[in-house]
Amino acid sequence: MFNAVFSQIILVLLLIKIIFNLKGEIMRKSLFIVLSSILLIVGGQAAFSGGHSVTLDDVKARGNLLCGVSTGAPGFATIDDSGKDVGFDVDYCRALAAAIFGDPMAVKFVGLTSAVRFTALAAGEVDILARNTTWTYSRDTDLKQTFLGVNYYDGQGFMVKKDLGVNSTLELDGATVCIQVGTTTELNLADYFKENGMSYEPVPTADNAESQQQYLAGACDTYTTDASALHGTRVNLENPDDHLVLPEIISKEPLGPLVRHGDDNWADIGRWVLNALIIAEEKGITKANIDSWKDTKDAEIHRLLGTGDDDILAMVGLPKNAMYNAIKAGGNYGEIFENNLGATSGINIERGVNASWTKGGILYSPPFR
Amino acid sequence: MKASAPPKTESFKLSMLLSDTRYRGTSLQVITFIIFVAVFFWLVDNTLKNLALLGKDVSFNFLFLRAGYDINQRLIPYTSDSTHGRAAFVGILNTLLVAFVGCFFATILGLFVGILRLSKNWLVAKLMSIYIEGFRNVPVLLWIVMIFALLTEFTPAPKAFKGADPQATMLLFDSIAVTNRGTYFPAPIFGEGSFWLLLSFILSILIVIFIKQYANKQKKETGKSLPTFWISILTIILPTLGLYFLIGKPISLEYPYLKGFNFKDGIHLRNSFLALTLALALYTSAFIAEIVRAGILAISKGQTEAAASLGLRPNKIMNLIILPQALRIIVPPLISNYLNLTKNSSLAIAVGYMDVRGTLGGITLNQTGRELESMLLLMGFYLCVSLLISSVINYYNRSFQIVVR
Numbered sequence: 116m117f118n119a120v121f122s123q124i125i126l127v128l129l130l131i132k133i134i135f136n137l138k139g140e141i142m143r144k145s146l147f148i149v150l151s152s153i154l155l156i157v158g159g160q161a162a163f164s165g166g167h168s169v170t171l172d173d174v175k176a177r178g179n180l181l182c183g184v185s186t187g188a189p190g191f192a193t194i195d196d197s198g199k200d201v202g203f204d205v206d207y208c209r210a211l212a213a214a215i216f217g218d219p220m221a222v223k224f225v226g227l228t229s230a231v232r233f234t235a236l237a238a239g240e241v242d243i244l245a246r247n248t249t250w251t252y253s254r255d256t257d258l259k260q261t262f263l264g265v266n267y268y269d270g271q272g273f274m275v276k277k278d279l280g281v282n283s284t285l286e287l288d289g290a291t292v293c294i295q296v297g298t299t300t301e302l303n304l305a306d307y308f309k310e311n312g313m314s315y316e317p318v319p320t321a322d323n324a325e326s327q328q329q330y331l332a333g334a335c336d337t338y339t340t341d342a343s344a345l346h347g348t349r350v351n352l353e354n355p356d357d358h359l360v361l362p363e364i365i366s367k368e369p370l371g372p373l374v375r376h377g378d379d380n381w382a383d384i385g386r387w388v389l390n391a392l393i394i395a396e397e398k399g400i401t402k403a404n405i406d407s408w409k410d411t412k413d414a415e416i417h418r419l420l421g422t423g424d425d426d427i428l429a430m431v432g433l434p435k436n437a438m439y440n441a442i443k444a445g446g447n448y449g450e451i452f453e454n455n456l457g458a459t460s461g462i463n464i465e466r467g468v469n470a471s472w473t474k475g476g477i478l479y480s481p482p483f484r
Numbered sequence: 485m486k487a488s489a490p491p492k493t494e495s496f497k498l499s500m501l502l503s504d505t506r507y508r509g510t511s512l513q514v515i516t517f518i519i520f521v522a523v524f525f526w527l528v529d530n531t532l533k534n535l536a537l538l539g540k541d542v543s544f545n546f547l548f549l550r551a552g553y554d555i556n557q558r559l560i561p562y563t564s565d566s567t568h569g570r571a572a573f574v575g576i577l578n579t580l581l582v583a584f585v586g587c588f589f590a591t592i593l594g595l596f597v598g599i600l601r602l603s604k605n606w607l608v609a610k611l612m613s614i615y616i617e618g619f620r621n622v623p624v625l626l627w628i629v630m631i632f633a634l635l636t637e638f639t640p641a642p643k644a645f646k647g648a649d650p651q652a653t654m655l656l657f658d659s660i661a662v663t664n665r666g667t668y669f670p671a672p673i674f675g676e677g678s679f680w681l682l683l684s685f686i687l688s689i690l691i692v693i694f695i696k697q698y699a700n701k702q703k704k705e706t707g708k709s710l711p712t713f714w715i716s717i718l719t720i721i722l723p724t725l726g727l728y729f730l731i732g733k734p735i736s737l738e739y740p741y742l743k744g745f746n747f748k749d750g751i752h753l754r755n756s757f758l759a760l761t762l763a764l765a766l767y768t769s770a771f772i773a774e775i776v777r778a779g780i781l782a783i784s785k786g787q788t789e790a791a792a793s794l795g796l797r798p799n800k801i802m803n804l805i806i807l808p809q810a811l812r813i814i815v816p817p818l819i820s821n822y823l824n825l826t827k828n829s830s831l832a833i834a835v836g837y838m839d840v841r842g843t844l845g846g847i848t849l850n851q852t853g854r855e856l857e858s859m860l861l862l863m864g865f866y867l868c869v870s871l872l873i874s875s876v877i878n879y880y881n882r883s884f885q886i887v888v889r
Contacts, residue, residue: 319833333636
C-alpha cells in the first residue's frame with residue numbers, strides 16, 4: 116500500500132518537473148491546478164489507507180469513544196428528560212470509556228438505525244456497536260464483525276392490543292405485522308409463520324419509534340421485535356395495560372456489543388470490560404462498596420480492581436485501574452440491568468436467564484487471570 | 485538550375501504541443517482524458533484495496549441465495565424461499581409501478597393545472613397558483629409522510645367494519661373498503677369465454693381508430709367534420725356488451741370481505757403505495773403545470789388572435805392551435821420531471837413501500853452485508869430506467885418537431 120502511494124507521489128513530482136520546463140504561462144497554471152488536485156487526492160488516499168492503526172490509539176488520540184447505539188430503544192438506549200443518554204447499552208459504553216479514559220462521560224453516542232449499523236461500524240464511523248444486536252453466524256463471518264460476548268439473552272416476541280382478543284402467536288394467522296427492516300427478527304418472522312402454516316402481511320418500518328406509531332395507529336395488528344424491547348416500549352405507551360406481550364418467544368436472540376474484524380486487541384478490551392462487569396456482580400462488587408475491597412484475600416478481585424501487585428491490564432494497553440473505573444461508572448452488570456431494565460427502571464423485566472450462573476442464570480464469565 | 489530554396493519548415497518541438505494553437509486543443513484533451521482515466525482507476529483500485537483490508541471481496545453470488553424475508557406487495561410470485569435476485573426483481577417491478585402510475589397522473593394533473601392557471605377567472609387562477617406553490621415548495625418526502633399519516637390516522641381499522649352495527653361501512657354497495665391498511669377494490673375474475681370478449685373489445689377499438697382516420701381524411705379533403713364521437717362510443721360499448729350477455733357473463737367481480745384480521749380477496753392498494761404515488765404525482769404535477777404554462781405562454785399571442793379571427797372557439801384554439809405548438813417546448817423539460825419522479829420513488833422506504841431501494845438496497849443489503857454490490861446494482865438500475873425513459877420520450881419528441889424542408 117505504501118509503495119503504491121510512494122510511486123504515485125514520485126510520478127506526480129516528475130510530471131510537475133516536466134511542466135515547469137515547458138513554456139507558456141497559462142498552460143503551466145491550468146496544469147498546476149489539475150496536478151495539485153491530484154496531489155490532494157493522493158494525500159487523501161494516504162489518510163484513507165491508515166486502517167492498520169489500532170483502534171485504541173485512534174480513540175485515545177481523539178479523546179473520546181464513538182459508540183453506536185439505537186436511535187431509541189427504551190431501556191437500551193434513550194435520552195432522558197435532561198437530555199442525557201441513558202440505557203443498558205449506553206451504560207456499557209460508559210464503562211468502556213471509563214476503562215480507557217477514567218471518565219465515563221468521554222463517549223460520544225451515535226444513533227444508528229438497524230439498517231445502517233453494520234455499514235457505520237465497517238466504515239469506522241463508530242468504534243464499537245452496542246445496539247441490541249443479535250449475534251449470528253453470518254454476521255460474525257460474512258459481515259466481518261467480531262462479537263464481544265452476550266450482554267443480554269433475548270428472544271423475539273409479539274405485542275398486541277388486548278382488545279384484539281389474541282392470546283397466542285398461533286392465533287395470528289392473516290395478521291398484519293409491523294417489523295423493523297434489516298433485523299434478524301424479519302427472518303425469524305418469515306420462518307415462524309411458514310413453519311406454522313400461517314400467512315401474514317409485513318409492514319416494514321425504519322426503527323422502533325416508527326413501528327410503535329404504526330402499531331398504535333392500527334396500521335398493523337401486532338408489533339414484533341426482541342421481547343426486551345417490547346417490554347420497554349409497552350411501559351412507555353399511554354396505557355400500558357391495554358397492550359399485551361404474547362407469551363411465546365419464537366427465537367434465540369443473544370444480544371451483545373461488537374467491533375469490526377481486524378483489531379483483536381480492541382476486541383479484547385471490549386470483551387473484558389463486559390466480563391469485568393459480570394464478574395463484579397458475581398463477586399458482589401458494587402458501585403457503592405467498590406472501595407472496600409483493598410484487604411480482600413480474593414486474588415482475582417485484586418487483579419480486577421488493580422489493587423494487587425500484578426498489572427495484567429497493561430497487556431491490552433489499559434491503565435492498571437481500568438476495570439475499577441469501569442465498574443465505578445455505572446455499577447456491576449446486575450446494577451446496570453436493574454437501573455435500566457429491572458424494577459428500578461419501571462420496565463420490570465425479570466432477570467431470568469440473564470441472572471448470574473451463581474443464581475440460576477446462564478451469565479458466566481471466563482476467569483480474570 | 486533554378487535555385488528554389490525549400491520553404492523554411494519550422495522543426496517540430498515537443499513544447500509546441502502546448503504552446504502552438506494548432507496542437508494545443510488536442511493535447512489538452514489527451515491530457516485531460518489520461519488524468520480522468522487515471523483518477524477512475526485509482527478510485528476503483530483504492531476501493532478494492534480497502535475492501536481487501538476489511539477482508540471483504542466483491543461478489544454477486546448473494547443474488548442466488550435464499551432471501552428469507554417476505555415482501556408485502558408482489559407483482560410476481562415470491563416467498564421467503566425465493567432468492568435475493570428475485571426479491572430485487574419484485575422491488576424493481578414495484579418501483580416501475582409507482583413510476584408509471586405516478587407519471588401518468590402527474591401529467592394529466594399538471595396539464596389541467598397549468599392550463600387553468602392561465603384562466604381569466606381570477607379565483608381559478610389564484611387557486612391553481614396556491615396549488616403549485618404549495619406542492620412545489622415543500623420537500624416531497626414531507627408530502628409522502630403527511631399523506632401516509634392522513635391515510636393511516638383518519639381511516640377506520642378493518643376491525644371497525646365488524647359487528648351488527650359497525651362503526652364503518654364499505655362504499656359503493658359494499659364493494660370498496662377504505663381502511664387504515666389500504667383500500668380494497670373488487671377484483672375482476674376472468675371466466676371461460678373472456679378471451680372472446682377481450683378480442684371483440686380490441687376489434688372495436690381498431691374500428692374506432694379506422695373511423696377516426698377516415699373522418700380526418702374527409703376533413704382534410706372536403707373540410708367537413710364528421711360526427712365521430714357518439715359513433716365511437718357506441719362502437720366500443722355495444723358489441724362487447726352484447727357478447728358479454730351472449731356468452732353468459734364470463735367476467736365477474738370478486739368482492740373484498742372481512743375475514744380474521746383483514747379484508748380478503750379483491751385488489752388491495754396498500755396505503756404505502758397510495759401515499760407514495762399520490763405524493764409523487766401531486767408534487768411532480770406542480771412542476772409539470774409550470775412547464776405547461778411556460779409552453780403555452782411561449783406561443784405568440786398573434787396565434788390566438790389569428791385563430792380567433794378565423795372564428796374558432798377558445799377550446800378549439802387551445803386544442804388545435806396552441807397545444808400542438810406548445811408541446812414542442814413542453815416535452816423536453818417534461819422528460820427531466822419524469823426522471824425526477826422515478827428517482828424520487830426511492831423515498832419509498834419512508835412509508836415502508838417495498839421498492840427496489842427497499843428490497844435490494846435495504847433488506848438484502850442488510851442481511852447479506854454486500855453494500856458495494858447492492859449499491860452498484862441499484863445505480864445501474866436507476867441509470868438504465870432513466871436512459872430508457874429519456875430515449876423513448878426523445879423519440880416521441882422528434883416525431884412532432886418542425887421539419888425544416
